[in-house]
Amino acid sequence: MKNADFIKAHDRVKDFDWTPDYVNPAARYPTQYKIPAKTRDPFRHLVRDYCSMERDKDDRQYGAMSDVMARARMPAKASERWTEVLKMVLPVTTYAEYAAMKCTGQLVDAVDNSELRQGYLAQMIDEVRHVNQEAHLARYLAKHAPDPEGFSQGFKLRGTNMITRASRAAFDGFFAGDPIEGALNLQVVAETAYTNPIFVTLTEVAASNGDQATPTTFLSVQSDEARHMANGYATLAAIASVPDNLPLLQRHFDTAFWRQHTFLDTFVGAVYDYFQEERGGSYQEAWTEWVANDWGGSYIERLEPFGVNLPRGWGEAVDRVKWVGHTVMMMFAATWPMQFIRFDPLTARDFEWFEKKYPGWYGHYGKFWEAYATMTDPADGKLPLSLFEAIPPLCRVCHMPCITPRPDIATVRIKEYAGRKHAFCSEGCEYAFRMEPHRYAMGHTWLEHYDGYDLAAYIEECGLLRADGKTLIAQPSLRRDKMWTIDDIRRQHYEIRDPLPHLPSQGPVEVLQ
Amino acid sequence: MTAAPTPEVKTARDFTYIKPSARRLSEYEALTVHMQPDPIDFDRPRGKVASQEWYLLRPDGTPLWRPDSTRLRHENWYAYRDPAQQWQRTYVRLQEQQETAIARSTEDAALDGTLAGLDRNWVDRMLCQHYRAWSFFDYAIFRTLAPAQREALSDTLGSVLCFQSFDHLRHAQGVILYLVELENHLSGVDDSAGKDAWLNADIYQPARRLAEQIMATNDWAELLVGLNLVVGPLLQQMATSDLIRRNALENGDLVAAHMVTTAERDRRRNLAAAQALVRMVTDSSCSEATHNREVIQEWLDDWTARALAAARALEPVYTQPPVRAISFGESFEAAKAATAKIMTDLGFHASVEGA
Numbered sequence: 001m002k003n004a005d006f007i008k009a010h011d012r013v014k015d016f017d018w019t020p021d022y023v024n025p026a027a028r029y030p031t032q033y034k035i036p037a038k039t040r041d042p043f044r045h046l047v048r049d050y051c052s053m054e055r056d057k058d059d060r061q062y063g064a065m066s067d068v069m070a071r072a073r074m075p076a077k078a079s080e081r082w083t084e085v086l087k088m089v090l091p092v093t094t095y096a097e098y099a100a101m102k103c104t105g106q107l108v109d110a111v112d113n114s115e116l117r118q119g120y121l122a123q124m125i126d127e128v129r130h131v132n133q134e135a136h137l138a139r140y141l142a143k144h145a146p147d148p149e150g151f152s153q154g155f156k157l158r159g160t161n162m163i164t165r166a167s168r169a170a171f172d173g174f175f176a177g178d179p180i181e182g183a184l185n186l187q188v189v190a191e192t193a194y195t196n197p198i199f200v201t202l203t204e205v206a207a208s209n210g211d212q213a214t215p216t217t218f219l220s221v222q223s224d225e226a227r228h229m230a231n232g233y234a235t236l237a238a239i240a241s242v243p244d245n246l247p248l249l250q251r252h253f254d255t256a257f258w259r260q261h262t263f264l265d266t267f268v269g270a271v272y273d274y275f276q277e278e279r280g281g282s283y284q285e286a287w288t289e290w291v292a293n294d295w296g297g298s299y300i301e302r303l304e305p306f307g308v309n310l311p312r313g314w315g316e317a318v319d320r321v322k323w324v325g326h327t328v329m330m331m332f333a334a335t336w337p338m339q340f341i342r343f344d345p346l347t348a349r350d351f352e353w354f355e356k357k358y359p360g361w362y363g364h365y366g367k368f369w370e371a372y373a374t375m376t377d378p379a380d381g382k383l384p385l386s387l388f389e390a391i392p393p394l395c396r397v398c399h400m401p402c403i404t405p406r407p408d409i410a411t412v413r414i415k416e417y418a419g420r421k422h423a424f425c426s427e428g429c430e431y432a433f434r435m436e437p438h439r440y441a442m443g444h445t446w447l448e449h450y451d452g453y454d455l456a457a458y459i460e461e462c463g464l465l466r467a468d469g470k471t472l473i474a475q476p477s478l479r480r481d482k483m484w485t486i487d488d489i490r491r492q493h494y495e496i497r498d499p500l501p502h503l504p505s506q507g508p509v510e511v512l513q
Numbered sequence: 514m515t516a517a518p519t520p521e522v523k524t525a526r527d528f529t530y531i532k533p534s535a536r537r538l539s540e541y542e543a544l545t546v547h548m549q550p551d552p553i554d555f556d557r558p559r560g561k562v563a564s565q566e567w568y569l570l571r572p573d574g575t576p577l578w579r580p581d582s583t584r585l586r587h588e589n590w591y592a593y594r595d596p597a598q599q600w601q602r603t604y605v606r607l608q609e610q611q612e613t614a615i616a617r618s619t620e621d622a623a624l625d626g627t628l629a630g631l632d633r634n635w636v637d638r639m640l641c642q643h644y645r646a647w648s649f650f651d652y653a654i655f656r657t658l659a660p661a662q663r664e665a666l667s668d669t670l671g672s673v674l675c676f677q678s679f680d681h682l683r684h685a686q687g688v689i690l691y692l693v694e695l696e697n698h699l700s701g702v703d704d705s706a707g708k709d710a711w712l713n714a715d716i717y718q719p720a721r722r723l724a725e726q727i728m729a730t731n732d733w734a735e736l737l738v739g740l741n742l743v744v745g746p747l748l749q750q751m752a753t754s755d756l757i758r759r760n761a762l763e764n765g766d767l768v769a770a771h772m773v774t775t776a777e778r779d780r781r782r783n784l785a786a787a788q789a790l791v792r793m794v795t796d797s798s799c800s801e802a803t804h805n806r807e808v809i810q811e812w813l814d815d816w817t818a819r820a821l822a823a824a825r826a827l828e829p830v831y832t833q834p835p836v837r838a839i840s841f842g843e844s845f846e847a848a849k850a851a852t853a854k855i856m857t858d859l860g861f862h863a864s865v866e867g868a
Contacts, residue, residue: 048686052612109663172569172577450561
């Protein structure tokens with residue numbers, strides 16, 4: 001098709017909507033925003049071109065994986081330290097994609113603009129694509145990785161795992177509320193700020209650790225993301241052009257950023273820094289390049305003339321990023337029997353890297369990792385959980401442990417609302433709760449579910465055992481000759497305890513009107 | 514006596530948490546089932562808390578997925594399987610093949626002079642006016658199915674709704690692309706005639722009313738049932754298969770005929786998906802089968818009445834093609850009979866019979 005014809009066709013597809021005369025539907029997703037009718041889909045994709053473009057990409061990705069990569073047994077050659085963490089990463093990213101698909105369904109309904117609607121449809125099918133691609137990668141690794149346990153059941157285990165559950169709290173934000181609030185969470189924050197550090201930089205880590213399957217999948221995912229960022233920018237620019245929208249826009253933007261930051265910067269930070277074997281850059285470096293400079297620096301600054309400012313808590317987040325991944329990783333490793341991956345204790349080389357990349361790291365985390373390395377042999381019967389008085393309470397909003405940014409400067413706060421105690425990891429999470437407490441107050445944290453459980457009972461109930469019915473899926477090291485069994489755990493008599501009921505309340509939540 | 518060797522425990526190298534519908538787990542099932550969190554069963558921690566599992570509620574305090582998003586009831590929506598087993602790769606490949614085939618046949622028809630030689634009455638009345646007007650009907654279906662996938666109570670239902678939504682935007686855009694090409698070969702091709710007819714011509718007002726009702730329908734299962742068991746076989750059959758495809762062949766327009774053929778392939782797939790849903794919720798193993806049967810019968814009757822009004826109003830269009838392949842009476846009777854058969858095969862009363 002000639003370019004002039006393409007432009008003509010694209011102009012016409014903008015004109016599909018009409019004002020209903022017979023039935024005026026009630027809004028399925030009522031939005032508090034005024035959405036101008038004139039906005040622009042910067043990508044101008046028609047279904048025909050879209051299908052052709054995506055099919056080519058699919059053929060390249062799936063073809064490479066099923067052909068040369070499988071024949072060369074590449075997944076078996078990747079660093080095991082790295083491959084293990086993908087057991088948890090993929091169920092998390094896959095849910096982000098799934099929630100994104102739901103978000104675009106809401107946007108098609110709510111944004112009264114034919115051109116953007118069709119851009120959102122392309123994104124909707126993209127998100128189905130990404131769900132399928134990432135699930136395919138998990139299944140591929142179940143078939144080809146040295147240890148399939150954890151890949152085979154990851155999607156079943158994510159609902160009962162304390163860390164993967166927290167991804168629900170972050171990504172539900174894509175479609176739980178006002179459709180524009182969802183677009184801010186998804187397109188403006190998660191996709192524009194975070195997909196580059198996840199799908200681009202993380203793939204560099206994967207590749208340098210011998211994993212070619214993840215880059216093949218993730219870079220193909222990322223090739224769609226530029227369109228989604230453009231969808232987000234078009235939506236945001238349209239909304240920001242109406243001055244009445246600005247107070248609400250800023251408020252939703254503030255909570256969207258904090259919601260994504262509390263989960264993504266801790267989870268991705270831990271994955272990035274602790275599962276590299278062949279070491280390169282740090283998460284903080286990736287964050288500074290992509291989130292601080294690229295997103296906070298140029299993308300959001302360009303919106304300032306419209307009246308959109310950097311999100312509330314931005315400066316605090318810049319400081320937190322240095323520590324949150326390490327802090328949560330410490331709890332992640334300390335609770336290893338509750339996870340479904342095998343951990344690799346840190347070596348002297350790792351210690352050196354951490355201290356170089358994060359000066360002061362050893363003083364806060366080094367002793368823990370030294371002790372951890374002595375506790376991997378089941379014959380010794382020591383759990384790193386014993387190094388701590390208790391598991392910290394989990395945040396009612398983000399469901400992450402309330403010990404961030406660093407245990408000695410934790411910003412935890414305990415408040416009461418509607419007859420229950422609620423822990424918040426940070427002022428930002430408490431602020432989100434104060435604005436809309438009814439959206440969070442009925443939820444339960446992982447600790448509230450399992451308070452009082454014997455650790456062995458938890459492991460058995462959640463299906464955290466290997467095919468032999470006795471060896472744990474999770475292990476504190478990569479050694480095959482020293483694997484923990486359920487009997488080793490039973491001997492510990494460890495009881496899961498939620499500290500929240502015993503922590504003093506700092507008073508009622510002050511609800512914002 | 515020596516002890517028997519311990520049998521080696523074989524570690525599963527596939528997803529173990531999905532119950533396959535056939536002997537082996539299909540790629541479609543592996544990549545689709547349990548992608549949507551199930552707050553009631555699959556993803557709910559057993560633990561000490563008996564309630565459903567929600568992290569963030571909607572602003573009105575309701576959960577992210579609501580059982581009352583459809584009037585149908587089922588204890589496990591995740592048991593649903595798309596008979597076509599489409600996941601994104603297979604679906605996009607199918608549509609890429611169909612779109613490439615249409616692009617090629619359009620290019621060939623342009624080069625061999627077929628497009629320039631088309632009868633102007635065919636182009637002006639049937640393509641610019643009728644077929645283009647109908648693109649708005651397809652657009653309405655695209656619009657309503659996108660939020661329907663948001664609300665669907667399982668991933669397997671959500672993906673069917675996503676793909677069907679995409680189908681209808683493909684059909685709607687296809688008409689525009691074809692008219693743009695025709696403008697290169699014939700002067701005075703008027704793309705705006707379709708929207709004008711859609712908004713103003715009496716012939717299309719019952720269809721427009723139905724389109725607006727479709728856009729206002731929030732029950733995702735009702736949409737699957739009504740669109741595929743009633744609107745597809747009755748109204749889309751008449752408005753596109755009979756009026757465009759059959760007449761196109763008689764009037765030398767192979768491209769338009771080809772376009773409708775690909776839409777019919779989509780329609781067959783979506784019909785099978787809806788039939789599978791109806792069978793699942795009315796199966797004797799479903800405790801709510803009686804309730805579901807009543808609801809579906811109500812939907813079928815309601816949608817039949819609306820689709821019949823839209824179908825009857827199309828009668829004048831049947832006189833428009835320069836060479837007429839089929840009369841309104843033949844087309845209407847055949848469509849009614851086919852629709853009735855679909856309903857009676859599923860054990861429902863077909864109010865379309867004798868209408």
